[in-house]
Amino acid sequence: MIAGGGPAGAMLALLLARAGVPVTLLEKHGDFLRDFRGDTIHPSTLEVLDEIGLAEEFHRIPHHKARSLTIHTDDGVVPIADLSKLHTKYRYIAFVPQWDFLALVTDAAARYPGFRLLMNAEVHDVIREGGAVRGVRYRDPGGEHELRATLTVAADGRHSDVRRAAGLVPVEHGAPMDVVWFRLPREPADPDETFLRLSGGHLMAVIDRGTYWQLAYMIPKGGFDSLRARGIEALREPVARLLPFLAGRTGLLTGFGDVSVLSVALNRLRRWYRPGLLVIGDAAHAMSPVFGVGVNLAVQDAVAAANALAGPLAAGGPVPVSLLARIQRRRTPPTVVTQFAQRVVQDRVIRPALSRRGGPPVPRDISSLPVLGALARRFIGSGVLPEHVRTPERPYRA
Numbered sequence: 001m002i003a004g005g006g007p008a009g010a011m012l013a014l015l016l017a018r019a020g021v022p023v024t025l026l027e028k029h030g031d032f033l034r035d036f037r038g039d040t041i042h043p044s045t046l047e048v049l050d051e052i053g054l055a056e057e058f059h060r061i062p063h064h065k066a067r068s069l070t071i072h073t074d075d076g077v078v079p080i081a082d083l084s085k086l087h088t089k090y091r092y093i094a095f096v097p098q099w100d101f102l103a104l105v106t107d108a109a110a111r112y113p114g115f116r117l118l119m120n121a122e123v124h125d126v127i128r129e130g131g132a133v134r135g136v137r138y139r140d141p142g143g144e145h146e147l148r149a150t151l152t153v154a155a156d157g158r159h160s161d162v163r164r165a166a167g168l169v170p171v172e173h174g175a176p177m178d179v180v181w182f183r184l185p186r187e188p189a190d191p192d193e194t195f196l197r198l199s200g201g202h203l204m205a206v207i208d209r210g211t212y213w214q215l216a217y218m219i220p221k222g223g224f225d226s227l228r229a230r231g232i233e234a235l236r237e238p239v240a241r242l243l244p245f246l247a248g249r250t251g252l253l254t255g256f257g258d259v260s261v262l263s264v265a266l267n268r269l270r271r272w273y274r275p276g277l278l279v280i281g282d283a284a285h286a287m288s289p290v291f292g293v294g295v296n297l298a299v300q301d302a303v304a305a306a307n308a309l310a311g312p313l314a315a316g317g318p319v320p321v322s323l324l325a326r327i328q329r330r331r332t333p334p335t336v337v338t339q340f341a342q343r344v345v346q347d348r349v350i351r352p353a354l355s356r357r358g359g360p361p362v363p364r365d366i367s368s369l370p371v372l373g374a375l376a377r378r379f380i381g382s383g384v385l386p387e388h389v390r391t392p393e394r395p396y397r398a
């Protein structure tokens with residue numbers, strides 16, 4: 001049983017169902033259309049899709065390929081990572097609205113008879129018996145329910161209810177920013193690129209979603225109320241100044257009803273498991289948006305978990321705690337290294353960039369440096385210790 005139909009939960013459900021394991025995925029929302037999910041599918045996730053025969057189907061979804069990552073400053077464009085030099089099959093990040101990615105993964109899972117998806121199903125408690133988690137309690141429009149399971153996986157994101165119910169508390173590492181998320185229409189003469197825009201006191205991610213621009217404007221942590229108090233012009237003005245090609249369209253932002261605010265967190269559990277329970281993805285380690293790698297890490301957690309769990313679960317369980325500990329041991333180094341790098345960027349680039357006093361440091365072109373450039377593209381494109389699917393496609397036995 002998996003709580004949470006985000007990248008971690010959906011991918012784990014697919015891999016387990018594909019390996020012949022009966023699996024129920026519970027998602028609290030009625031659809032996947034949450035606007036503020038990460039949109040980036042990295043080369044290592046594309047390889048995972050390739051390994052399970054979904055890469056072609058994925059590439060049929062309308063998407064935008066970013067072969068290099070750049071920061072646009074007032075003094076010009078600074079390349080950060082040139083992914084076209086990666087030694088992998090996929091040398092780009094594919095930008096896809098996350099709801100399309102999740103629909104692809106859950107539709108693929110639904111081809112296996114062991115898979116069951118319950119939407120509008122909000123898990124609010126775990127069932128504990130004999131010192132172990134034996135399933136969950138959830139509510140849906142039909143009322144309260146219990147679902148028992150050999151193993152419960154918490155993949156319910158940064159505000160994990162399952163984690164809280166199991167008494168697991170993450171260590172907070174903090175983030176200096178929140179993100180204001182909104183869109184403006186795209187026109188044919190606009191730049192054909194997804195990029196980061198940095199200018200004294202302002203930082204904005206500019207994501208090309210084909211017919212519209214998805215904009216992510218970073219504000220100091222907790223700063224949304226003061227932005228709102230200044231009125232919508234306080235948002236229109238920096239957009240027009242930082243992105244002059246959008247100046248004539250900022251009037252389409254009519255009020256704060258057109259924007260969402262997303263609180264950024266960076267934290268990690270000391271222990272990702274209890275007897276009968278495994279925590280993965282943001283529920284185990286909330287990722288900052290820096291480098292846009294949280295989806296990738298969530299998927300890699302799912303692959304590592306499926307590789308370890310499919311055999312014992314297909315055989316009917318139980319799953320020893322030592323196996324859950326092994327999954328945490330495997331996924332801890334990539335998580336720690338990635339979060340460390342995110343914290344460095346948060347503290348050295350984002351914090352000063354958002355502080356109007358200091359102004360942003362001028363980023364350097366590291367993409368062409370032999371060692372640093374290769375490290376940056378490996379880190380962003382493939383991540384640390386990328387996982388590969390080791391689970392076979394197996395018929396499900398009821």
Ligand SMILES: Cc1cc2nc3c(=O)[nH]c(=O)nc-3n(C[C@H](O)[C@H](O)[C@H](O)COP(=O)(O)OP(=O)(O)OC[C@H]3O[C@@H](n4cnc5c(N)ncnc54)[C@H](O)[C@@H]3O)c2cc1C
Pocket residue numbers: 003004005006007008009026027028029037038039040121122123124155156157158159160161162179262263264265280281282283286287288289291292293294295296298
């Ligand atoms: C502002 C911001 C921008 C980001 N941008 C990017 C980006 O561009 N690229 C990138 O790779 N990463 C990005 N990230 C990080 C990324 O969004 C996360 O790391 C990633 O989504 C984690 O996936 P997940 O499956 O673990 O959790 P989530 O994506 O959070 O999925 C959890 C799922 O569980 C469901 N759920 C929650 N509670 C319950 C419950 N009680 N019962 C049942 N279901 C429940 C939720 O509805 C959700 O569907 C960003 C993060 C932030 C904060």
